[in-house]
Amino acid sequence: MLETKIPRFQLGMTQAARDDTSGTPDDTKQRYGLVFPQYKARENQPMAKAFASQADLSEKYVTFSRLSEHAYAFTAEGDPNSGVVVGDNAVMVIDAQATPKAAQAVIEKVRSVTDKPIRHLVLSHYHAVRTLGASAYAADNVICSEATREMIVERGAHDYKSEVQRFPRLFQAADAIPGLTMPTVTFGERMTIWLGKLQVDIIQPGRGHTKGDTIVWLPEERTLFSGDLVVSQVAPYAGDAHLKDWPATLQALRDLHSEVLVPGRGEPLVGAEAVEQGIAATQGFVEELFHVVTTSVAAGETLKQAYDKATAALHPRHGKSVLFDHSLPFSVARAYDEAKGLDHPRIWTAERDLEAWAMLEPAA
Numbered sequence: 157m158l159e160t161k162i163p164r165f166q167l168g169m170t171q172a173a174r175d176d177t178s179g180t181p182d183d184t185k186q187r188y189g190l191v192f193p194q195y196k197a198r199e200n201q202p203m204a205k206a207f208a209s210q211a212d213l214s215e216k217y218v219t220f221s222r223l224s225e226h227a228y229a230f231t232a233e234g235d236p237n238s239g240v241v242v243g244d245n246a247v248m249v250i251d252a253q254a255t256p257k258a259a260q261a262v263i264e265k266v267r268s269v270t271d272k273p274i275r276h277l278v279l280s281h282y283h284a285v286r287t288l289g290a291s292a293y294a295a296d297n298v299i300c301s302e303a304t305r306e307m308i309v310e311r312g313a314h315d316y317k318s319e320v321q322r323f324p325r326l327f328q329a330a331d332a333i334p335g336l337t338m339p340t341v342t343f344g345e346r347m348t349i350w351l352g353k354l355q356v357d358i359i360q361p362g363r364g365h366t367k368g369d370t371i372v373w374l375p376e377e378r379t380l381f382s383g384d385l386v387v388s389q390v391a392p393y394a395g396d397a398h399l400k401d402w403p404a405t406l407q408a409l410r411d412l413h414s415e416v417l418v419p420g421r422g423e424p425l426v427g428a429e430a431v432e433q434g435i436a437a438t439q440g441f442v443e444e445l446f447h448v449v450t451t452s453v454a455a456g457e458t459l460k461q462a463y464d465k466a467t468a469a470l471h472p473r474h475g476k477s478v479l480f481d482h483s484l485p486f487s488v489a490r491a492y493d494e495a496k497g498l499d500h501p502r503i504w505t506a507e508r509d510l511e512a513w514a515m516l517e518p519a520a
């Protein structure tokens with residue numbers, strides 16, 4: 157039921173939002189130059205794959221579940237998760253959501269279980285879709301790793317534009333974003349917050365999904381919030397990854413022997429067996445992706461050839477995973493760079509996003 161005359165990223169919006177033909181508020185559009193040129197070029201070619209998640213407009217079903225004495229997970233069918241830890245005297249939220257409006261949905265769920273103040277917000281990594289809703293919490297402490305802060309400083313503004321373009325549904329209220337989220341507290345390898353008697357460890361276990369990945373660990377409850385280092389029923393995103401390091405970092409998570417793991421996207425994994433399956437599935441995808449692309453690079457093949465081989469290898473088992481089509485072009489592009497020896501991932505700008513997509517997913 158796609159109405160081909162309406163740009164796909166507007167379907168499912170309110171009538172008022174549709175009447176605003178820009179699809180985003182003018183000031184946001186101006187500030188971030190959102191014109192979706194690639195999409196417009198394809199309006200008359202309905203067979204082409206819509207760019208990234210521009211065709212994904214159906215609202216997702218939200219769940220808020222208690223996983224251990226102090227831990228909760230806010231999930232929405234593969235959209236970015238938020239974690240919640242309710243301590244003796246205060247609340248910690250892990251990952252903010254994309255906009256302050258989206259963050260309000262998390263705050264409402266927190267308020268359904270406690271009236272304690274939200275004092276701490278932890279950013280598992282720098283991606284805009286998790287960080288830009290931070291202002292809604294008015295937390296005393298916004299905490300991330302030093303490496304994540306470096307990424308926000310270096311590429312946060314580019315990532316903002318790129319992710320608004322990739323995920324228009326998640327950024328419908330982008331006009332309320334006050335700007336980049338900067339931390340008030342940074343740490344090196346680990347730090348501990350005491351929520352009264354409750355110990356909350358904040359750990360940077362190594363590089364993987366990004367160079368600054370951070371996990372939150374409740375040792376007494378064996379409950380782990382992994383950020384995007386682990387995803388469940390969702391294709392891992394490797395566009396900014398360190399693919400060679402990722403498996404060793406996952407081993408560090410495994411060594412915690414958690415009983416509950418809240419992944420970056422997808423349903424919580426409950427029980428040691430489910431935790432291991434989730435970690436193993438993420439690791440399997442990452443290793444296969446990097447193996448295929450490394451082999452392709454060693455054979456002197458082009459990025460497009462590597463992409464086609466990666467698609468052929470991964471699609472049979474993972475093609476139905478959330479975000480598979482969205483993320484594979486970006487993930488292969490990064491794997492290709494890393495296989496060629498580029499340690500620091502290239503920045504995804506809104507323009508580079510579209511160029512990569514046009515090269516790897518040309519209109520049929």
Ligand SMILES: [Zn+2]
Pocket residue numbers: 281283365384393
């Ligand atoms: Zn991410």
